[in-house]
Amino acid sequence: MFDNVLSTMIFLPIVIGLAVMLIPFGSNAARRIGLAASLLVLLLGVRAYFSFTGSGQLEFAETRNLIETLGIAYRLGVDGISFFVLLTGAVLIPIVFVVVRDRPRAFYGNLLITAGAMAGAIAACDLVLFYIFWEIMLIPIFFMIGLYGGPDRRAATIKIMLYTVSGSLLMLASIIYLGAAFHAHFGVWSFETIALTGLDLSGRTATLAFFGFMLAFAIKIPIFPLHTWLPDAYTEAPAAATFLLSAIMAKIGIYAVIRFIMPVFGPELVHYAVPLAWAAVIGLIYCGIAAIGQKDMKRLLAFSSASHMGVLALGLFCLNIQALTGSIFQIMAHATSTGLLFLLIGMIEDRLQTREIADLGGIARQAPIFAFFFAVALLASVGLPGTSGFIGEFLIILGAIKFDTTIGIFAATTLIIGVCYMLWMFQRVFFEKGNDRTAGFTDLSAAETLAFLPVIVLILLMGVFPQPFIARIEPAAQNHIATVQATGRTSGQIALDHTLQQH
């Protein structure tokens, strides 16, 4: 099983997910099977962590031809960047199966399929394969929002569908363009990401293809102003789906920019880095301010998440090692903190049937452990030193200042914006006097405490001892920066000079 560790991590949950959907298990049995499967995936991930060398090259690679004439192959492999995104998912997903109870068995099946497809999108090293997993991972999400979501779930499902399908179509066109360009240049078809790096693209078509990819990923991340699907989808989706969307799927958008845009579209990225960085910064401020106007906890957190994704996206466009490493580190840091917050809010909703901030209060008194966990995730989310949230945010701000002073200064406002809405929400939900509704709030059970505890430990561990993580990320990040700058010299010279001047 370990020879094909990546394939196993992908297909084990997909196969079991399908089985859970087809075989009439009880809800509880389905949940337990899901837990077992996700724990197995985690175990494989941990096992892989210890044999992972972090050389900056692809590891655990697997290759099988699918359509030889078209050069489409089943290629998997991970480097420091993708491996950490993969592990983030592996660590977080088992928690869902502990804390989200009493759902139909299809719900758990959908969760498993998404989890597997996400692992596939992360590990894929062939654009066509990536595209397939990218699409598969969304389908169960549509079902989860559409079938198990809140009262306005239909509108939310249509909106996320429209957005992401449009993005996907543009990406598909761009993928075909890249394949054709490869064929025109080398006389054979290939969609292998490493091979495509060798392409010397230029001109308007390349720019169009760049935007095809960029739009697809920008929608998924999302980058302002393409975020408007997010508040509705995050709010209406059941907590488990919101968790997957925010903690992992959004991060795959970030990851995809690094994996597919940086090596292939270096000159275009360098050329458009400043406007893209501005879009990210505007998004971080805009969504952060919007969060203070929310009445629903989950919607507030949706905007918060969008605001933080602006910080992560900014880290991509600064094109220096600090910012990029910060972004990759923050993928995991933000996934843990935001994922945890969404799950905890889901538990509030489960227990009290409301998410309205005005209806809540005094929960800290009723449930100190719950409040403590929430507070740790919240503090990580606002980037308190000592938690995982600080390292990434600090590196990104530092890199942003190097890239463009004005952008850096605006990016640093995240320090202020974040605490405003978070503390306000914490005050109204956890402090102050409780009411009849919150008086019955029960604290986390032993099993729930145990499920969350590893993530709490991880948040603190990544804050205090980030170096073991960074040491594995940095070589891959350094490779990408080098690739971008190497290709940048052939075209986009003006923009590159601008970046170099900042050094």
Added chain:
Amino acid sequence: MANTTTYLGLIPLLPLVGAAVIGFLHLGTCKGERLPERFYGLLACTAPILTFLLAVKVFFDLRGLPVETRFLSQEVFTWFKVGEMDIAMGFLADPLSSLMLLFVTFTGSLIHIYSIGYMAKDESFAKFFAYLNLFLGSMLILVLGNGPVVMFVGWEGVGLCSYLLISYYSEDRSNVLAGNKAFIVNRIGDFGFVLGMAFLFWAIGSGGFDYISLKANAHMLPEATVILVCLLLFLGATGKSAQIPLYVWLPDAMAGPTPVSALIHAATMVTAGVYMVARFSFLYAHVAAVGVFIAWVGIITALVSAIYGMYQDDIKKVLAYSTVSQLGYMFAGVGLAAYSAGIFHVFTHAFFKALLFLGAGSVIYAMHHEQNIWKMGGLRSKLPLTYKTMLIGSLALAGCPPFSGFFSKDEILYSALASGHTGIWLVGVLVAGMTAYYTFRMIFVVFHGSPRDAHAFDHAHEPPAVMTVPLVILAIGALFAGFLNLPALFGGSQQVTHWLAPSLAEHAHEAAHSTEIIAIAASVAAFFVGILIAWRKFGQGAEEPVFRGFASFAYHTFRVNEFYDVILVRPYKAIGGAIANFIDANITDIPAQVIAWFYRQAGSLFKLLQVGYVRAYAIYMIVGLSVMSLLLAQSFK
């Protein structure tokens, strides 16, 4: 290397471990049977006392080193290293940090002990001590951090603890709002701190981002960068140390339990900004203009908050504004490059202000949580020990010779006069008089005259020894700490200044003895005038005044809070509401609506083909197959 140690990292670690142990015990037992308070109290005091002993060891180890290399350092592990940025979790004890270390752990230990009495029977007694230990650990990281990034860890950590402890009585909304305000206002300052670090890093940080390397490379900085970095770091200092324009959180912070006000909001955390400026004296000393700006901000803050202090009726608010005012003095000192004078005032202030807050805590404890001074009166007879110790603290605060505050404040004022900043000096003397006035107004109203609330007075009693012993110890400090830095005029040798010298880039302001005498005479005169007016108005008992005109304006602290509310808080919330309720759904959403419109149009176009007759579909198929066959035929040609 002789300067590396292995125990420095232990100093912040001990209280952090204490906090974790107490915190988890609390979380683990809060649903069932609780552990006894005595157990938690002992556990909580262990770490502070051990750190104090280690601080003493640090002091003596440093003394054993030659002046040129008088520092101890320890790099515990590489915190993070990305490209040219290499940050170690490292600690540095030099004369400056060792002085801070001594009084932080000393007052910290006393206040932990005092809190055992003050917080007795509190329902989350253990949680309080977990926070207090966490605070001490963070404060020690702040003080001992070997570079700005590690300092920032402590800096934000103490901010968090401050928030948690201000919001401690969290059922009451106003307390939590005060906590939020403290955190948010401090974050505005931290925005400056982070940017300052970033600019400093890109200028010289690749040569090492710890104080020793930075100091060595500081000469490579262009002046514009130094000015920018110094101003940004000072923005951080105005947040943490409650200076204009960010002082507004500190008076509200009095919502926390009184020992917290003593430890965090008087003796230790709020002086971090002064410490930071002194820490970066190797930068600030190069840009005198920025220093003068800081000094003016400080002295104006001192003046404004002294005015507020003269009209407050809450005993803790009087002391809070007094803290803001004294911090202003400290900034005036460090701004004028009299770093040791500023730090010395930090040091003496820690004793007498902690003493005054703990004394106020005893009064509040005795009066069953009454804080309005106009409900008190004549308490001298009921609380003799509290009265005497508070009197010592007040004399020190008011600057009566030879109490500690006199020497440290005088040194700052003397520096202003000697460096030719007569304006700052004059304001400083005026504030000295006002300080004497508001301090003794408080003393006279609370302890003299006759009781205003007979019932509360009858039930008032001196608190237990666990609370009064720390008062006495601090009173001794408030009385004698000034002698540690006795100037030559009084036959002293300025030991503190000499001790601090290796850490600071100080410009000694040399002036004639006559200048020194003028400075002292003016301060003493101001003290007597202030106390005299206070005595005339309140010495024999007085009724609660009704404020009109300027007095009412000052009582309402010049309506600065309302002003900020109108120009910042409300617009921010309004914009947030506008985005949330209108802009996001109607304006930003336009791309999505365009896409949706496109799909809909395409849909209605294809709908025309969906006629529902089998014969129509048959025709589509025939047409489609024909076209495909044609294309295939073409490609096989």
